[in-house]
Amino acid sequence: MKVIKFLLEKEFRQIFRNRSILMLIMVMPIIQLILLPLAANYEVKNINLSVVDHDHSPYSQKLISKITASGYFKLTGYDQSYKDAFHLIESDDADLILEIPNGFERNLIREDEQKLLVAVNAINGVKANLGGAYLANIIRNYNTDIRFELLPSEKFNQVPMIDITSSNWFNPFLNYRVYMVPGILAILVTMIGGFLTALNIVKEKEAGTIEQINVTPIKKHHFILGKLIPFWILGNIVFIIGLLVSWLIYGIVPVGSLTLLFGFIAIYLLAVLGLGLLISTFCDTQQQAMFIMFFFMMIFILMGGLFTSIDSMPDWAKTVTRFNPVSYLISVMRMVILKGSSLHDVLPHLGVVALFAIGLNSWAILNYKKAN
């Protein structure tokens, strides 16, 4: 164990001597945490809506005014026919068409049932899809209002509850920043930890210093631990800085236990650093290590559930995300920070990440060759 002390002493000396890198490690996440959530705002406003009202009734008017009052929609057309409205979609002037059929009011009152047609311009898919979802929500609300007005109160009980997706449930104002910040922090911690470790051993290979280490009787697991521990500490510091930034700038205070959060990050970092170390045992140059790490990071980030929802991925992609440590961190961060989930809730995630940590680090130790 005394050997580890010397390894750590040396590693920290080198880290602290390289001030510019140290500054980057500390300052970069702060800047990114401030900038990225502002840019990655999924809340869509000014959705161009074209309405085709065949009914011209007080009820259809009421629906339209409810939609425009929501603040998300801009009425760009009020057309006579679906065909006219469709021209607007073709010229990209409308994102959505809402068609209210003839007899809307009558059917609603008498038959208690009515169909509306919503057409979506799929070119700007995100905007139109979200718009469609908002519109559906508004119509559902309207539906409840109407029934409340029309029906006797005992019948009101049968009205289905408005279902809101769980993310909105815990994030009631649809504040995407609250949703994004924990995810972005997860990615930052992963990138910093992964890249630093991937490049570190390779740097020693390039400089030739690893040869001088390999010719000593040092134990392989001591060497790997000597690389793991410093970056583990650094990763934790970055995470703490990140939590402070989210609190100071976004007012995000974890609903759940901080201890649980730190416990999870502690194990998660071992997994990510293990991957970095493993990559560096395979590579001879920093360029190789960089590219391989980049390959994994791209997949981790794009398939981590931050920018695209894992639920809407095809099955094969869902299977891939099961091997993506970032997806576990992002969901645990959201669970603990936004929902206040307990250890019991995140235990499955913790188990998988711990397996990654053990597997990747053992592999790194095995694959680190003192002789060739």
Next chain:
Amino acid sequence: MSETVIHAENLTKRFGDFVAANALTLEVYKGEIFGFLGANGAGKTTAMRMFCGLSIPTSGKATIAGYDVYRQTELIKKNIGYMSQKFSLYEDLTVLENIRFFGGIYGLSNAQLKSKSDELITQLGLQHEAKKLVSGLPLGWKQKLSFSVAVLHQPKIVFLDEPTGGVDPVTRRQFWDLIYDAADKGVTIFVTTHYMDEAEYCNRISIMVDGKIEALDSPGNLKKHFQVDSMHEVFYQLARGAKRGE
């Protein structure tokens, strides 16, 4: 004859089809200064890395300080010091920090580290540079520091791969003083060099050509055998037939 510390029999290393070290057979005795000569690409570094447990041989047998080069590399490493051809200490650590780090890795105690570093710094005359980063040192001093780090843990054998390459004549002389000091204490020195005056300083030398050892004896006997006056001519006669080299 005294105790054998390096024993190699038909030791061979291949890289694919290429035979970098071809059936090396040699013995080195305790306390000897053994010169390992050969033109560029002859296979000196390859052979030395096998002796140090850094490279596993393709075939043949060898024991270093009594330990097997296939199975007991970590025991070998406890008993040897190695100075690689390429400078390989930490440039971003100071002289003292490098000594402390490698001493620590070899398991020296804090007290030993303290006394060893003081001793080495004085011996090298690096008092003023002790707290400076290694990256700023002139090559000659770097090489002397590397040597000190290689003998820090009092190994039985030190392997020096071109320790004086590119070093000025005065520093070279000082370097050989360090080598003699170590040899006087009973350390076996295994050294490669391209300087023929240094070859003369060795007790025995071998000359490698294209992966094979073509001659092995004391400098005096070799000169007699080839009927020439200088080691330079011995080397020239053997090495001019070499196919490899830059």
